[in-house]
Structures are given as structure tokens and as C-alpha cells.
Amino acid sequence: MQIGLVGLGKMGGNMRERLRNAGHEVVGYDTNPELSDVKNLVELADQLAAPRAVWVMVPAGGPTQRVIDQLASVLKPGDIVIDGGNSRWTDDEKHAEELGKRGIGFVDAGVSGGVWGLEHGYALMVGGAEEHVERLKPVFDALKPEGPYGYVHAGKVGAGHFSKMVHNGIEYAMMQAYAEGWELLEKVDSVDNVREVFRSWQQGTVIRSWLLDLAVNALDEDQHLDKLRGYAEDSGEGRWTVEAAIDNAVPLPAITASLFARFASRQDDSPQMKMIAALRNQFGGHAVEAAKK
Amino acid sequence: MQIGLVGLGKMGGNMRERLRNAGHEVVGYDTNPELSDVKNLVELADQLAAPRAVWVMVPAGGPTQRVIDQLASVLKPGDIVIDGGNSRWTDDEKHAEELGKRGIGFVDAGVSGGVWGLEHGYALMVGGAEEHVERLKPVFDALKPEGPYGYVHAGKVGAGHFSKMVHNGIEYAMMQAYAEGWELLEKVDSVDNVREVFRSWQQGTVIRSWLLDLAVNALDEDQHLDKLRGYAEDSGEGRWTVEAAIDNAVPLPAITASLFARFASRQDDSPQMKMIAALRNQFGGHAVEAAKK
Amino acid sequence: MQIGLVGLGKMGGNMRERLRNAGHEVVGYDTNPELSDVKNLVELADQLAAPRAVWVMVPAGGPTQRVIDQLASVLKPGDIVIDGGNSRWTDDEKHAEELGKRGIGFVDAGVSGGVWGLEHGYALMVGGAEEHVERLKPVFDALKPEGPYGYVHAGKVGAGHFSKMVHNGIEYAMMQAYAEGWELLEKVDSVDNVREVFRSWQQGTVIRSWLLDLAVNALDEDQHLDKLRGYAEDSGEGRWTVEAAIDNAVPLPAITASLFARFASRQDDSPQMKMIAALRNQFGGHAVEAAKK
């Protein structure tokens, strides 16, 4: 089928390629003219036969909002916009309402797969009305991995991004689990070769997983991770997961601990631990260390 | 090769079968005469040609200690004892020393695989001297899963159980990760079918794993887990992991949160939350609820 | 000085009394005519000489918004509205802007003191412009405790509620600290009388505090808190504290753990622990318990 694709960066560009490999006709637009198939969104709409489907794959927040605003004015009743970016699920209902006023459908798609997606397919979690989702099925089929899994129509508008967000929250805690175990193994004398312990876990254990495979890859490149700084960004979904948990009074101790570990990893010195040091000094006369210059 | 096997319960019995299927000659002993191949450990030792190897597969702590004490008196210099139970790594050095005084070798083996091991093999994490481990290689090869992984000589005596213990600590936090995500998804209205979201994650996602597959199995049996109580035992390794972390000043926030969640799951009412309720009542006049009868 | 006071519930009623005891002229309004000094907000405004000051003491969110909307239409340029309720700091800027358009000043006041405030005074954390705060000084002086502390002009609009919110976050973790310690002491055999241990801590220790005094009061009423259920509400500020921390990438492990403990205390059964139980059953054949009816 025909599909418009807005945003041809690392993710969007690979998705265009995977869609074309599957025989779909993709009209791509990007602000970078070297990547773009068309000059602007008006031209993109012109090149697609109605009813159109336009997949938006740009950064969450302002950029996605701007593209959706523009699409609202160039698309027609009966068309569908898919937001495949990392938008917060709370934006989805807003977008669905804005577009719905003009008769334009809206579907949100949480997309997992990163740099591996072009080759192996992208896991898709989709939210929206049955009729919209049904019409996009050929696109989802082309993007998803081969095999029985990797795609779900999770529920109403917002359910796709919500499911993807929770996926990332789980991912945070799984990564933290391996990371904590790795640090502890590296710390003790009796274990000679932590990398080989990790490698062995890839079969027959309860904790075998794709992330474990990646951990082994990483240790093969740098056995003790000496070249890296223990510094980790967080991408939004982890924060939103905790916020959603708070809204719903759900305790998420492991996921939240994982998020906080990332926050702490980015601090050169910890203000709160300065206060701990100061208090220890006040009541016990415990020595303090001077601030790092 | 020939091997003695002490303890023929669920795990030991299956291991005897897997070893025999691989062509090894197993002499098994169990206190239950219906399971046992011999009357006692003396007979077990008699039926094995020197140098002997005897695998101990009984509950950690007292039972393992008693078997090792008895083996110390019936085995001869040059023989090897393998402790394949869930012993704490700190016991291993003690056992190695006790047996070493009599010239008997000691190897510790952390074993993962549970009810799936007979068919798919047991992941093995082994600690001990190179010469002892080398001699037992045919046994390890028969027990481990087919394929390149599932076995590691992790280091000195104790390293096998230590690695297995950390494996279990990681397992706790991974289970907690999926569990937290599942509860949050079940709580929100927009997601219609959490089971199908979990199922879809089995391909193309960052969080695909064997535990995820098991979660899908569980949800196929009982979609909202309505039949279960949220009650979870802990088996020792999780506690030991946190204790080892404390000994080594390694922060383990996610693994520890997972352990504490299990402790809390077993309380009918939470004493600490009684104190929170009492304090809120004291300073704010907030209503309290009467204790459950 | 003259002051209007909207909301004469438990808190507002006591504050009216404390202000009158200090010689101020308070015109109170409440939707309950038995508590109210005037029929409506128009009459309240009429009875105050310009420039007026009106203190709003109603529940956060909708009720506060509605009162502020009404005051916006009955007050005049030069008047000041004070929001002394438990509003989220993010509401303050909005209220300041709405009122500012009509020349009406806005000050936010975080108020601590609960049922003890009438007698001992209310701790006040105030945010707003220097000129507004200065004009209200006599009111703050009457409400605050005697002595050098208990009042701060914390910063710009919003700073009062933000400071109060953090106060409550700290409160959550302090309560949790005592509660955890109490549960552990109650659990061990060697300690005969936990209540007397708590009582003894009231002098000479590092952890003496007003909350500790309250804990002793509570234990004097019910030595083992047998009469209470371990059930604790949370009032909003704890959640907002964690959300503010997430917005600012500040790790708050102890405060967040305290919030999550309250969430968990309100669950009859834990959905996430059902998943843990289900997974244990899947891989290890561990027994599960049936759901409580």
C-alpha cells in the first residue's frame, strides 16, 4: 500500500527501507532535502491517493506537535495519521481529538527495535480504533518481525505508547538487574572470569534473554568495561512510567530504583551526600572530604 | 564415567536420568529406599572405582553438611565431592578444607534449570581447582544444555555457588520488573488486553526473554492471575546476594527492592504501616482503620 | 489587621480563632452557614476595607480554583489573595497570573501544624513578591509559633507550596524510618519492650524528634498497635515531591520508597506479587497459594 513517512532520521530512514523492501510505496519527507522524497507536506499529501496514511516519526513533544498541526491542514477527512515516535501517551488523546475534529483518524504506535530493527523487524504496540488499525495492517505486517509475535493492537488511542512506555520501564529494571549482578561478581575474588559467567548464562538459565546476549557482546568488546564511564541518560519513558505509577498508586520499586540510579550516574558529586557528610560531621565529628575541584 | 549421586528428589532424580541417558554409570543414594540404588554411603563408595566422584544434591545447610561429613569418612584420598545443592558460597570453603585434610577434592556447582532441566539441560556454574573440574568434565557435559553455553568454570572453590547466587539475585529483579510492568498495564483503562501486550513482546523487543515466555504461559492459564494469591517465598539466594553486596559495599537497589517485595507479600498486615497510620493519626487526626480480624 | 478567610473547616476554623486571639479582625466565609460570618464572597469583600487580604483555606484543586475565580471578580486592584491550602506549586503561578491580570496580588503559603496548630502555632512557608508578603506580616506573625522559627519567605510565587511539599516528602521518609525500626525491634526476641526503647530515645539520641514523641504517644495508647490496620493514605504532597524530583532528575530513593509503601498498604492483594508467584510456579514448580476470597 501507499504510505507517507515524515521524519527520515536513523529510525525513520530504516523504516522506509524496510517498508520498501516489503513492496510498499513510501513517500518520505524530511527537513533535510538530501533525505526527503518531496519538498514539503503539501507535496507529500498530493502524491498519496485518498484515503491517505501518514506515519510521523519525529522527536516527541514540540516536533511531533508541529508536524501533526501541519498534517491537520493538508490532510482530508478519512485520512489517518500514525504517531510512531516516542510520544507520551497523554499527548495521544489530544492529537486524536485535534485531528478527529477534521475527520482525520489517529493511531499511536510504540516502536521497539533500535538499530536492529531494519534487519530483524520492529516490535509494534498500537493504540486506536479498530477500523483505523485494520486499514494499516499491511504496514504493520511489513515493519514487525517475522513470526507470530512482535505486534499487538493494545487498546484505545494511547494504549500503544502506554505499552511501549511500560516496556521501557521494564527494560530499565532488567538492565539494572544485570548491572547490579555484574558489579557484585566483579567485586569478589573467587570469581575469576565474570564475562565467561555471563556467557554461560545464555543457555539453560532462568535469566537468559536478549539483553543478556548484548551484555556478553559488550564484555567481549571491553571485558571489564574499563573504557566506559558509568554515565547513563534516560529517555523520558522511564520517567513517564514512574509518573503513571504514581497517578495509579502502583508501587514500582525496582523500576524507580533503576531510574534514580541513572539520575545519580550523571552527577559529578551528589548534593544529598554532601548533606549526609555534613550531618555526620555535626553529630559525630566524623571527618569530611573536601569537594572535588 | 562412573559417578555417585546422593539425593534423588525432584532435582537429583532427574539428573540421574539425564546422566544415564548420556551413557554414564550412576550409583544413586537416597534415604528413601524406593528411590535408592544402594543401602547406604558405604555401599555407594564400594560400588565406585577409585578415584571416585560423588555428587551431593540435598538441601543446603544441615543436610548437606551431614552428607559431606559422612562422605569424608567413607571416601579416600584422590576422590572428589561435588556439592550441587543450593549451598551458600561461604560453606564451600569450609567443606573444601574439611575434605582437603583427608586428601579429598571438593567442587561446588551452582545448578539452574528447575523442572525444565531433564529435557533441556542444566546450566552449571562450577568452582574448584582446575584438576578436579577437568576430571568431572564428562559429567558436566552430560548435564549441561546442548550448544555452546550453559557451563562455566567460574573460579576457585565457592565461585560456582556465588555465581549461581548472583544469577538468582538477577532473577529476582527481572521477575520484579515484569511484575511491576504487568500491574501498571492492568491498572489503566486504555490498554484492553495486557496478556496480548506481553505476548507481542516475545519478538523484536529489548525485553524478550525466557521469563517473558513463562509470563505469557502463566497468563494463558489464568489471564488476570485471579486464582493466585500475591504471595512469594524466597529461597535463600536472594538474601545471600544482598548480604554479599553489603559485605562488599555494592549498592543493589533493584535486587533488594525485589527481595523486600517478597517479604512484604507474606505479611497479612504490615507492622510498619501500622506505625505510619498511628503517626498520621497523632499529628493530623487522620482516620485509621481497625485491624483486620 | 483585617483579613478575609475562606474555608472554616478544621484547619480554617482554628486559624480564625488563632488570628482573633491575636487581635486581628477576621471575616470568615464558609459554604456551611453555621460556620460562616457572611452570606457570600461579595459580602466578605464589602466588609473588608481596601486594600483587602483574603486567605483561602479550602481543598486543593477544583475547590481552590473556584474560590480564586470568584475572588477575582469581587476583589479590586491592590487586594491580595493568599492560598494557604495544600495546592500543588504548579497551580500557584497560574493563579498569580490570573489574579495579576486584574491587579490583584497572590501569595502562596504552605501551612504545617495540623491539629496542634491552634495552640502551638502553624509553621508557614510563604512564596510571593516582597511587597505582598511584607503587607501580610502581621497575619503571619499571629499564625506562626512563638519563637525565632516557624516562618520563612521562601522565594517567588510557588516557593511556599514547594517548600511545604518537600517538608511533607521528608516527613514521609522520617515516618517510614521510625516505622521500619519499630517493626524490626518488635520482631526480635531479645528486646522485651520496644515501647520503652522508643521512649528512651527521646533524650540524648541522634534521632530524637517531635515525630518520635508522637510515636511514643501512639504506643502508650496501644502498645503493639494491635488495634490498627497497616493502611496509610497519601495526601498528594508525597506524590508531587517524587514528580518534582523526576522533573529535576534528583534521585529520592528513601522518600519514594516511603510513598510506595503507602500505595502497597492499601492493596488487599498485590497484583505484582501474583505475577511473581506465577513465574516461580512456571519455572520451578513452586507451590502457589490460592487467592483470598
Added chain:
Amino acid sequence: MQIGLVGLGKMGGNMRERLRNAGHEVVGYDTNPELSDVKNLVELADQLAAPRAVWVMVPAGGPTQRVIDQLASVLKPGDIVIDGGNSRWTDDEKHAEELGKRGIGFVDAGVSGGVWGLEHGYALMVGGAEEHVERLKPVFDALKPEGPYGYVHAGKVGAGHFSKMVHNGIEYAMMQAYAEGWELLEKVDSVDNVREVFRSWQQGTVIRSWLLDLAVNALDEDQHLDKLRGYAEDSGEGRWTVEAAIDNAVPLPAITASLFARFASRQDDSPQMKMIAALRNQFGGHAVEAAKK
């Protein structure tokens, strides 16, 4: 009354002074002859009339064990040894048994007060048999703060150190509570003066405490704690508290989070966060930072 005192460091020296100020006759021994009243423990025993009481105030573990071993040989049946050091409660039963074989009594005393104890008194948590504790009452009365609190006979041998250990665990989490709140307040723009917010909290709030007073002192010396490094030792009791909780299956999320925050504060770089960074790089191509040199 007469009392022997072994260990005249910062704590022991001040305690000798406080005891003498109260009219007691103290015979002090220290390995440093400049501090010591007697040449050795034999002389110490000689100078005390039977039945003797000897207070041991030396570092926990080996040093305490050695002093108790020596006292076992110089003291007589009917004498009492008090361990006032920071011993682990599990040592107490052992010491009581060793001394008990020779008819010597044993009492454990957890002591709080630090550098403030000489002037304000030491809070004492005592474990042991009623008859032994009763005989030492005059000593406890002299050491404790004036007023109704600051002393408790908590229970059997071990109960004193156990109570003191839990006191310290609570202390960890209370310090963490203030520290987290302080960091968050320092981070936001609207709050101009965090120190003054802390100062104001000293009256009328739920969170007023001695630790809060100390925090204000610390901020008066260094308003933003710029001179300090966020580095905090832990002294043993925090670790033991978590270990005791694990032994008793009591969840301690806030106290444990506080302990882990200290562990993390002492790491120049976080090994576990290296693994997180490595995994993010593997699956998402996320940039990593080079290790700090």
C-alpha cells in the same frame, strides 16, 4: 560507686570525665600510658573492690574480644563486664557465655551521644539480666542525660546493642530524608534560600528534630555545602540493621536505600552504570562517555 573503664579515647575519655563529675570513682585503663590511670588490667582489677564492674569502651570486633578475654582471666566470680562499644549484638551472647562460665556477669550497652555526650549525657540502651543491670544503675544514671528519658533496660543480653543498631538504622534514613529534600529544594529556581527554609522548619513543623537543628548549623557554616565532597562512610550498624532485617524477613526499603546511597557515594565511578551505558550502546547505538582518567 567504683568502676573500671577500659579504653580512654574520645568517647571513653569523656565518659570518665562525666562519671567523675557525678562523684563516681573511675579507674581507667588505656594502651596509651598518658591517658591511663593504671599500668595494666591486673592493676585495674586490683584497685577495684569486689564485686567489680568494668566498662569496656574499645572498637568493636577484635579489640573488644581481646579485652574481654583478658578480663575473663583477671576478674572474679560476681564481677560484671559492660560492653559499651559498637559491638554487633551477635557478639554479646558469645561474650556473656564466655564470661558466664567463670561466674562473671555481662551487660551490653548501646551508647549514643557522640561529641555532645560529655555535656548533655549519653543515651543508653542496655541488655542483660535484671540483677546485673540493677547493680550498675548508679553508673547509668550518671552517664544518661538529665530528665526522664535517655535510658532503657531493653531486654536480655544483646538487646542493648540491637536497640542501638536499630537507632542507627533509623538515623541513616532520617539523614537521607533531610538530604533528599535539601537537594530537591536547592535544585529549583523558585526557592531563593533553602537554608532559611530549613531554619524555619525548626518550629511548628512535623519534621522538627535534633538532626534538623544540626542541618541548620551545617548550612550556617557553609550555605550550599560547597566545601564538602558528597562522600559518606558507614559505620557497621547500618549494615547490621539490614542484615538483621533479612534474617527476620522484615522489609526495610528506606533504611536500605540510605545505606546503598552511602556505598555509591564512595565510588569514583559506578561499575553497574558502566554496564547500563554498555547495554544502551548495544541496543540503541546510544553514545557512551569515555571513562574518567
